[in-house]
Amino acid sequence: MGADIKSLRIRIRSVDSTLHLTKAMGLVASSKIRKATRNMAQTREYTAAVEDLVSVLRAAPECERSPYMMPSGQGTRLIVIAGDRGLAGGYNANVFRLAATVPEAEILPIGRRACERYGKPAVSSEVFPAAQAQEWADAQCRDFREGKFGKLGILFTRYRSLMSQEPDILWVLPLEKSEGTEQGGAGPVFEPDEQTVMDTAVPAYVGGVLAACIRESFACEVSARRMAMDSAGKNAQEMIDRLQLQYNRARQNSITQEITEIVAGSGL
Numbered sequence: 001m002g003a004d005i006k007s008l009r010i011r012i013r014s015v016d017s018t019l020h021l022t023k024a025m026g027l028v029a030s031s032k033i034r035k036a037t038r039n040m041a042q043t044r045e046y047t048a049a050v051e052d053l054v055s056v057l058r059a060a061p062e063c064e065r066s067p068y069m070m071p072s073g074q075g076t077r078l079i080v081i082a083g084d085r086g087l088a089g090g091y092n093a094n095v096f097r098l099a100a101t102v103p104e105a106e107i108l109p110i111g112r113r114a115c116e117r118y119g120k121p122a123v124s125s126e127v128f129p130a131a132q133a134q135e136w137a138d139a140q141c142r143d144f145r146e147g148k149f150g151k152l153g154i155l156f157t158r159y160r161s162l163m164s165q166e167p168d169i170l171w172v173l174p175l176e177k178s179e180g181t182e183q184g185g186a187g188p189v190f191e192p193d194e195q196t197v198m199d200t201a202v203p204a205y206v207g208g209v210l211a212a213c214i215r216e217s218f219a220c221e222v223s224a225r226r227m228a229m230d231s232a233g234k235n236a237q238e239m240i241d242r243l244q245l246q247y248n249r250a251r252q253n254s255i256t257q258e259i260t261e262i263v264a265g266s267g268l
Contacts, residue, residue: 005247005254008243011243012240012243012244015239016240018236019233019236022236023229025225025229029225029229030226032222033162033219033223036215036218036219037219039218040215040218043211043215044212046212047208047209047211050201050205054198054202054205055178056178056188057194057198057201058175058177058178059177059178060198062195063194063195064177066175066198066199066202067144068141068145069175069176071150071173071174072146072147073144073146073147073148073150075149075151076106076152077105077108077140077149077153078102078106078107078153078155078169079108079136079210080095080096080107080108080110080114080155081109081154081156081213081214082095082109082110082113082114083111083112083125083218084113085113086113087228088221088228089225089227089228089231091157091224092111092113092114094157094167095114095167098155098167098168102155102169105153106149107120108136110123110125110128110214111123111217112124112125125214125218126218133210134207134211136210137203137206137210138203138207140206141203141206144173151171151173152171152172152173153169153170153171154170154210155168156170156214156217157216157220158220159216159219159223162226162227163223170209170213172209173202175202
């Protein structure tokens with residue numbers, strides 16, 4: 001009986017230590033959520049403005065000859081954005097599960113967990129400035145023009161709400177012609193011409209989209225971690241309550257047995 005009491009006491013202390021850890025990690029995630037969602041909103045605004053420009057250009061007949069609308073290469077290149085850390089529920093697992101549905105794709109990982117999985121040098125998804133995103137975009141656009149691949153996608157996680165995040169693939173290149181959005185004579189005039197403007201704007205567009213996807217994925221990561229730590233903390237507290245009840249019963253039984261033995265011994 002004494003051994004059971006000692007074992008229960010050790011388990012209670014262990015789970016209590018885990019409870020403190022989950023609370024601390026939940027607080028850290030909470031402190032990052034506001035900044036992450038603010039950065040996500042800002043990059044969304046920039047990307048929406050660039051997308052409006054590219055949408056007008058995609059509708060122009062002159063842009064149909066752009067190398068960004070006429071792929072010369074074969075194969076798929078996929079930028080996979082995952083987290084730097086675990087303990088975020090199914091966040092990373094969902095990303096890798098979706099990546100596995102794109103067979104024979106060349107993977108470019110962002111996020112330490114993705115880099116570990118695909119055997120690439122570590123690249124942080126939390127610390128990934130816009131300038132670095134633009135460098136990546138310039139390199140992808142150059143390789144696309146040179147025919148090193150024929151399709152570029154970004155696998156990221158969409159932020160639905162604090163409690164809901166969903167992995168998705170955004171296919172960026174090649175650009176598809178906009179249907180039913182051709183501008184008449186009152187439309188914008190591009191100098192020197194639409195194709196030149198498109199060829200200049202597309203790398204900025206890809207860079208903006210990549211930066212926005214990284215910011216949105218990070219907001220999803222910290223939100224998922226917050227929810228996971230809240231759930232883990234609740235489960236840990238419930239486990240402590242159960243163990244405490246078992247401990248009290250075992251201790252009561254031990255005391256009762258000792259009293260019984262004492263009373264029985266006094267009657268001899």
